[in-house]
Amino acid sequence: MAALQRGARATVAVSPREAEQARAVRDFLGEHQSGPTAITVGVGAQETLAMPRELAELVVKLVDLVGRGCTVTIGSIPAEVTTTVAAGMLDISRPSLMKLVREQLIPSHKVGSHTRLYSKDVLAYRRAQLERQRKAFRELRALEEEWGALD
Structure with a gap:
């Protein structure tokens, strides 16, 4: 090694x-x-x-x-992150993140005039988003099988 x-x-x-x-x-x-x-x-x-x-x-x-031959990156994540870092964690733009914050889909808080998010909340949103995507994919596969589109 x-x-x-x-x-x-x-x-x-x-x-x-x-x-x-x-x-x-x-x-x-x-x-x-x-x-x-x-x-x-x-x-x-x-x-x-x-x-x-x-x-x-x-x-x-x-x-x-x-x-399994995967590339692994290990690092620590601070407990509280900026909106720029949170957007990067979700692989979305900062304006898209701010829309999620305004819609209260991700909890946030203010530090002075700056919006901050807890890493645990950002990661929980990402896990939920991935699960929604997996569920939608499973439903799509079920429809394909039902309609015989997998031939």
Whole structure:
């Protein structure tokens, strides 16, 4: 594994062997997962630490993505964001975001004269939007099957 770090950002290149190892771990976890994943890390034979559940779930997601050959970007998101950052998170224009704010589809608050949004609200809107898109796609597929348009 090769890493290139510039300030707070790091890029890690995964070798084909490491990707194969990630697939093996992913498959193992998939076969044995009946509840929350528990991961224990150790240094030597005596010193071990049980990873917190949230971090263990993050590691499992990373292993899955690496095993599938995906590019993974990890970063922290501030609790509160500007409208420009929120629009970028949703991949929409700032005027479109402000329309959503005016229509109260995304909660916002004022800091002085500036509109701010909580990241958790922006991400919740994005998740809901993706779910609406998935539902619409499933409905479209059902109609295609019903009408025989998949021939």
